[in-house]
Amino acid sequence: MAKMKLALVQFQSVLGDVEASMARALPMIDEAAAAGANMVVFPELFTTGYHLDTVGPRMTELAEPIDGPTVRALQEAARKNHVYIVAPIALLHGLSGVPYNSAVFINSDGTVQGSFDKVHLWALERFYFRAGHEFPVFDTEFGKVGIMVCYDMGFPEAARTLALKGAELIVCPSAWCVQDADVWEINAPARALENTVFLGAVNRIGHEGDDLYMHGGSMVCGPRGGKIAQLGEEEGILYADLDFDEVRKNRVTSPYLRDRRADAYGEVCAY
Template sequence: MSALRMAAVAAPFDRDLEGDFARIERIVAGARAAGVRLLALPEACLGGYLHSMDGGRHDGGPPALDPGGPEIRRLAAIAGDMVVCAGYCEAAGGLRYNSAVCVSGDGVLGRHRKVHQPLGEDGLFAAGDGFAAFDTPVGRLGMMICYDKAFPESARALALDGAQIVVCVSAWPGSRTDPAPDLAQDRWTRRFDLFDRARALENQVVWLSANQSGTFGSLRFVGSAKIVDPGGDVLAATGVSGGVATAELDVPRALETARRSMGHLRDRRPAAYAPPVAVAGP
């Protein structure tokens, strides 16, 4: 297989759906002109994230979209011959989910509902209940959303399900309690970057990390979109100011090289990982 050109985006999105789509169209057009075949957009890029971490009580949260509705079909039409992953608020069964969808011009390729909910997010969204990889024209993918990546089990579940590439879409803000004047030095920026590199290396997968940038309500997002190879090395990154991180990699060869001597999935000893009798509280 030839090398795959892929890109991860750090950009601002808000409640203006038409404006969001216009921004997505510009990003996709630029990526297509650069030969990108896989593009990761941020969490909540259709309708924006929360104004604050109070569970969406400030403004009711983003618009809830039908997972089979016109907005998702429009996103697929924009994607065309590319594979595009994007976050949105999903309406299903009378509930809202913080969701991600993977599309191409052929339609929906895969979906994910955010499982792990930070702070007050559960005041607006129901939680997803699992992680599953799926096949796409650019390889077998898995998706997760933001806080999901803080849990090693999330990425490991996708890797064990055969994911070659993991796309993590985020709306990850800087620290609220002890913000750094320089966002690049913020402790939450460091955590964001550390999780990206650790999860790629632990599972020896290609990792695309997209994130919101700029500010929305009381939140200041850390940007820092990046592409990480199976050895945990950052191939391309936007920094905190935002932009598009683009890299090219022969994914099967990169995975085979990383796993040849020390195969983290192959060398697992599941019988040794018995769950504890009890988990201590805070």
């Protein structure tokens, strides 16, 4: 039985202060591990905050390479606690000095397996980040894990690509505003159901600036789309026990992936 205890950290960042945010995050990893978690997932841009009117002009300064101090500290936390960590940060890589809105995947032995760069950039993000172009899937002893970031979840092609590449759990770190709470409640269960995957959508909590309130509502959905667990509007850690065999069973009884008609979908790629 491939069972995992997933921990989604509904987190309030310290806007523009990476060190202060990390000082809050590291004890929450210890807390999750003490509760038996095997994987700990933080929200989008959890080290810098999201309010781009404030931190956007500083994003290149706040961003780090994958071997920078933030990832190194998280590697040590993963190794110490023997947990996988999904760490969404502003990441510098490649030839350009413009960062990506990324999520680093750290193995339970503290090694970095890779990273995902947000593909669908929202609003002001286009001014401060480069867009990603790939959907990697990461291996664990429990099953395969894919990552989307926030706005990516609104595009069925993103989750479908991950599922077709073998993902059985998709995590979606987000900074989702309260004005779109209704969309949040629809997107996560829909992406789980149509791809017969577990889906962990972890949102930020709190006010940033005068105009941004992120309402939390982090949730874990099962491979039939139903909610397994959900938080309200408070900082905290959401736990869910996932049996990856349920994905495999449901892909037999609800064979959406098997019964796809790719030969009939030409129009999807034509425009």
